[in-house]
Amino acid sequence: MFSEIFYVIRSRRDGQYIMARPMQATDSDGQPAPIPTYLLLFKEHFDALTYLNTHSPELADQFTVESMASNQLGSVLQRWDFTGIGVVQDPLLPQIDIMDTQNPNG
Numbered sequence: 621m622f623s624e625i626f627y628v629i630r631s632r633r634d635g636q637y638i639m640a641r642p643m644q645a646t647d648s649d650g651q652p653a654p655i656p657t658y659l660l661l662f663k664e665h666f667d668a669l670t671y672l673n674t675h676s677p678e679l680a681d682q683f684t685v686e687s688m689a690s691n692q693l694g695s696v697l698q699r700w701d702f703t704g705i706g707v708v709q710d711p712l713l714p715q716i717d718i719m720d721t722q723n724p725n726g
Contacts, residue, residue: 623689626661626707627668630686637696638683640706640716656703658718659696661688662711671711697721 629638640658662668665685672680688696693705704720 623691626663626688626690626693627665627685628659628661628688629668629672629683632682632684637700639702640718642718656720657701658704658706658716658720659693659700659702660716661693661705661707663707667708667711671708671714674712675714 630636631638638660640660641655660671662671662685665687668685669680672683672685696702697705703722704718706716706718709715709717
């Protein structure tokens, strides 16, 4: 069976992946709720480079673009405790489709 290939951006300094973090919400008691984190995935290598060069050109050399097969995603999400994935549809805007893998219904 074939796997779809995605591209991720990873820090050369500490090995962490680039992620999306929505604004922090509060729970019913007014306390800060945990901030969900979403691993950013790109469909093409050049989209990841475009994202870096558009949104942080001064830091682009501190990151690397790596390929990742779709069958590797589950273990990466679990190991790094990501809430889900964000597939970047347009790296210039950016337009990102968020998918919650810990709570697919919510």
